[in-house]
Amino acid sequence: MYPIQFSVDYPERDLNRATTAFRIIVAIPIMIVLGTVSSAAWQWTHETGTIVATGAGGLLFAGPLLMILFRQKYPRWWFEWNRELLRFTNRVWAYLALMDDRYPSTDDYQAVRLEFEHPDAPNQLNRWLPLIKWFLAIPHYIVLVFLDIAAVVVVIIAWFAILFTKRYPRDLFTFVEGVIRWHNRVIGYAFILVTDRYPPFRLTA
Template sequence: MTDYPVRVEATLDEPLSRGLWLVKWLLAIPHYLVLAFLWFAYAFVTIAAFYAILVTGRYPRPLFEFTTGVLRWSWRVHYYSYAALGTDRYPPFTLADVPDYPARLEIAYPERLSRGLVLVKWWLLAIPHFIVVGLFVGGGTWLASRTGDGTFNWAAGGLVGVLVVVAGVVLLFTGRYPRPIFDFVLGMDRWALRVAAYVSLMTDAYPPFRLDMGGAEAGHEPPHPQPPHPHATGWTAGGSPPRSPAPCWCSARWAWSPAARPRCGPTAPSATRTATSAPLPRSSPAGTPWPPIRCGWRACRYRSSRASSETSGSG
């Protein structure tokens, strides 16, 4: 299965507040105001890109970065609010990619685009998808219809809106977000964003009629947002830090001693050995192999308590 050039990824950022979703519409008002201006500009940028593609066969990169940024910003705000309710982390005010935010959008820049497709793909070829997306988002949260003056209609509703409200009610009473609803909602959001990028002339690859459910794209790991390491250097918008932290092993000293300081290193026994004076065990005290885990004191603490219980049990 080949990768589609529009990648939509998200992580269910649990634990979630039981009642915060009731006021997220209010908290998101600053974003809605900014996005109103950005989407107004988005229409004119798309028209300019239309003529540029028609003449040169290329989407000007500065315009492409802007339209990608607007879609990315919109996706973060909608993921925070009522297109998913997947996180309580307030969305950043930026067009740039934010690697540690639970919702991410990436669109591969096309070196060449068809001059002929640009005439029909944004309306005629996309009609079947408009029907599907209209059912998903009710005409629609992302890009189910387009008005005569080139602007886009988008509003909450459809199956996404109904399921998100159900998830919110369940969250209110149980404190947990139903995983099946999350996976299904993410599949519909992903479908809508693929169509949005296609009709915005950002790719010639026709969106697949496929509901890729869950937070990860097919064949890819979901993003693993984590707080930055206390000794990590700062990062400014527009940089290109790693997509997610690399897997690592807890050191032998930390794995067997809950009171010890966590020490993690890259995925390689030799690299981990250099982080501690104790030799790295290839298996736990119970004889089972250590699985790779993510760096972080929570993961190491869990491993250490498990190793301690196994050691006491074997004794």
């Protein structure tokens, strides 16, 4: 199996029509919370001036890259920050994709599972490869553009299905899960640098 594993438990129950119908609005508070820990920035311009609000945090890329390059080391607390932030991000995206109607938790894993191990940098990571991983992943970026467009269409179809039947069609659920899984593998390989294994071109586990 690929070292980065992602899955979402399929909801074998009726989903909430009300929160599904207004999911974009209901998700605003948790999206703001996610933005504050993901280095997001907002700017408002008014007649009296400009107000800027910024968050602190985000996935760590440059730090681990330099540590792997010069020390062949991946500090565990940096690794754990990246993994927990990515898990939280996935819970929010799964909620936006209507895959779970429980409000995303900042710490409980809920129905979303993302697993990968802390790498043994001297033995498992090539010290030079992090310099070009982002470039090597370009084919994945291109594929993901088309997959993301398809996923948006699928989520819209699922939205109507849930409103009428209270259920997320399983095939549509599996597709959206696969697209998110693909994103996580590319992020793990090219940006948080936890594996040197090139991500597979597939939606399945």
